[in-house]
Amino acid sequence: MNAVGIARPRIEGRGKVTGTARYAADVPIPGLLFGSIVLSTVTRGRIRGIDVSAVQDMPGVVGVIDHTSAPCLNPKAQGVFGPDGQLLLLQDAAVPFAGWPVALVVAETLEQAQAAAAALPVTYDEDPHDTAFTADHPAGRPAVTLFDEPVDIGDVEAELAASAVVVEQRYRTPEEHCSAMEPHSATAWWEGERLEAIDSNQGPFTVAAVLATLFSLSPDQVRVRTEHVGGGFGSKGLCGPQLILAALGARRFGRPVRVTLTRAQVFLATAMRPAIDQRVRLGADADGRLRAIWHESAFEISRLAEYLEGCTELTKTLYAASAIRTKLTAVPLDILPPFSMRGPGAAPGSFALESAMDELATRLDLDPLELRLRNEPEVGPASGLPFSSRNLVACLTAGARRFGWDQRDHRPRLRREGALLIGTGLAAASFSAGAFPSSASITAEPDDTFTVAIGATDLGTGARTALTAIAADALAVGIERIHLEISDSALGPAWGAGGSRGTTSWAWAIAEAAAKLREQDYRGTATVDTSRSLGDLPTHERHAFSAVFAEVSANPATGEVRVRRLLGMFAIGQVVNPLTARSQVVGGMIGGLSMALHEEGLRDPVSGRHVNADFAGYHIAAHADVPDIEADFVPDFEPGIPMGIKGAGEIGNVSTAAAIANAVWHATGVRHRSLPIRLDRVLEE
Ligand code: MOS
Numbered sequence: 041m042n043a044v045g046i047a048r049p050r051i052e053g054r055g056k057v058t059g060t061a062r063y064a065a066d067v068p069i070p071g072l073l074f075g076s077i078v079l080s081t082v083t084r085g086r087i088r089g090i091d092v093s094a095v096q097d098m099p100g101v102v103g104v105i106d107h108t109s110a111p112c113l114n115p116k117a118q119g120v121f122g123p124d125g126q127l128l129l130l131q132d133a134a135v136p137f138a139g140w141p142v143a144l145v146v147a148e149t150l151e152q153a154q155a156a157a158a159a160l161p162v163t164y165d166e167d168p169h170d171t172a173f174t175a176d177h178p179a180g181r182p183a184v185t186l187f188d189e190p191v192d193i194g195d196v197e198a199e200l201a202a203s204a205v206v207v208e209q210r211y212r213t214p215e216e217h218c219s220a221m222e223p224h225s226a227t228a229w230w231e232g233e234r235l236e237a238i239d240s241n242q243g244p245f246t247v248a249a250v251l252a253t254l255f256s257l258s259p260d261q262v263r264v265r266t267e268h269v270g271g272g273f274g275s276k277g278l279c280g281p282q283l284i285l286a287a288l289g290a291r292r293f294g295r296p297v298r299v300t301l302t303r304a305q306v307f308l309a310t311a312m313r314p315a316i317d318q319r320v321r322l323g324a325d326a327d328g329r330l331r332a333i334w335h336e337s338a339f340e341i342s343r344l345a346e347y348l349e350g351c352t353e354l355t356k357t358l359y360a361a362s363a364i365r366t367k368l369t370a371v372p373l374d375i376l377p378p379f380s381m382r383g384p385g386a387a388p389g390s391f392a393l394e395s396a397m398d399e400l401a402t403r404l405d406l407d408p409l410e411l412r413l414r415n416e417p418e419v420g421p422a423s424g425l426p427f428s429s430r431n432l433v434a435c436l437t438a439g440a441r442r443f444g445w446d447q448r449d450h451r452p453r454l455r456r457e458g459a460l461l462i463g464t465g466l467a468a469a470s471f472s473a474g475a476f477p478s479s480a481s482i483t484a485e486p487d488d489t490f491t492v493a494i495g496a497t498d499l500g501t502g503a504r505t506a507l508t509a510i511a512a513d514a515l516a517v518g519i520e521r522i523h524l525e526i527s528d529s530a531l532g533p534a535w536g537a538g539g540s541r542g543t544t545s546w547a548w549a550i551a552e553a554a555a556k557l558r559e560q561d562y563r564g565t566a567t568v569d570t571s572r573s574l575g576d577l578p579t580h581e582r583h584a585f586s587a588v589f590a591e592v593s594a595n596p597a598t599g600e601v602r603v604r605r606l607l608g609m610f611a612i613g614q615v616v617n618p619l620t621a622r623s624q625v626v627g628g629m630i631g632g633l634s635m636a637l638h639e640e641g642l643r644d645p646v647s648g649r650h651v652n653a654d655f656a657g658y659h660i661a662a663h664a665d666v667p668d669i670e671a672d673f674v675p676d677f678e679p680g681i682p683m684g685i686k687g688a689g690e691i692g693n694v695s696t697a698a699a700i701a702n703a704v705w706h707a708t709g710v711r712h713r714s715l716p717i718r719l720d721r722v723l724e725e
Contacts, residue, residue: 043509083648100152125344139308188350194363203323215641222270229296243536248529307653311379342377350385360417394698431611463707469695480549495534502620514554540687599719613686628692
């Protein structure tokens, strides 16, 4: 390989810093109208009336669409995980959560649309609501997810009873919001019975497919383009409200309509991580060998859509134990539908498991690093399947060396610098690797270049740059001969940028198309679809691994915790581009830092509404919060996936919060089992 593995800056980097790269809301469209969404202010009930006449004559107003006037949508449309009521916007008077779109006001300018939306009188008949999540809520029911099936291996009760040391604790994480820098925006227009859209999302093909069903069109009647995306973090994996409403508005008024969410609307109407309450029981022999791991997780969901937070995935991957039991419980509430966010399942799951491992190490009087090394499994602890590659130990030991872990006195509250308490902590992580079906085509052009077309999208991670290198190596030509086309549903079926499976899925398709073109002696066009060739993936445990080390200071007078150092060592298979991959895992670690110390969506139990739907109230790590961060990769190669790659998208996030929480314990002697570790919580302890 000549291009894969070489650090190169982003292909579109110059365009982004000079402002020529266009995001969804930047693209000039002739005849454009602007839509402003009106969100429900009540949490459950029915719309009694919307007085359109009150705003109809305001300057620039073209019209208002509500449930009495909206074009009909097809109720058979489904989301990623099945039936999804949040797709069916403006179809009836029911209000399922606070923040539900109840109307779209369309006007000649954005300001006119927003003014009329703010003035639109909407009245409701309110019903009692339930937004209060508790793990033992009577509505809770067992949840089975595709990626995280419950397991019950061995005799957990007997192993716990036979253990020398047992740790049993509960860990809580709040609602968190994806908060991509670019708000969700879509522009839609109709060309006869064809629907065209420019949208900010994580996968134009899957979004276009949902849109086609919603509007009862064939897939080739819908085209969605997604040129540049300013982050998604999970929240743009759906066919979002901005796109559905823009398409409804364009249909109704016969002109292109652009809908861009405000920051508050991004909080109120797009995906969040659910609130989660986890119970972990670990039993070990006196020498630290695990006998039992019992991990139960309860989380809130919406009644509108099934989305299940797979918190126990790592629990079946990281450590050997004689008995392992996992269980997921979903609690349906009248809330904004949760969806995948930054290491879904694994990020909160690792906070619980890796905090509990740290507690176990303390109880055993054992180095937390040593505890992990002693429980390294030979095969998948729950599946019994071999690991395709497993380099967790390399991450732990290389990281420990670089971080200076052997200098650590494992007793808490011993290091001081002036008034500050100093501590260090570590955590291990895994995130499953794999690929989903994608198509790709490669055309040999007369000028000796190659056009590589794939319906991929680049969220800002460097996907364009990575895929160009992958195509060059797959064709055995220089990168200057590759012309890449992505970001367009018309390029054919492709998995989106999500689940840490974008690059692997696309690389697979590009590699197959390149092989076919080489068989064709580099002539014509080679088109492939990998649906059939992914068959061997389930025969192995496939995961990226990492170890994260953190150093924090805690101020006992103010309760302020600051992260001073973070080091992440990663095994993500063949690193396609060390520059952008490092940036991606550093970004993930910052997300983990933010989860540990800052992020917390707050809901008023009386009204059921979010009370901090902006960046003043919802804190995210800013530059001043981000310390010296180091990230590096250990040698790794995934034998089951072309080019040997695994995903880099989410592993950076996973376990960072646990490493920080463990460091806070080491600094202060106080264990924080609820995130975020706010200064008032530190002071109370
Ligand atoms: Mo990711 S949270 O699968 O976009």
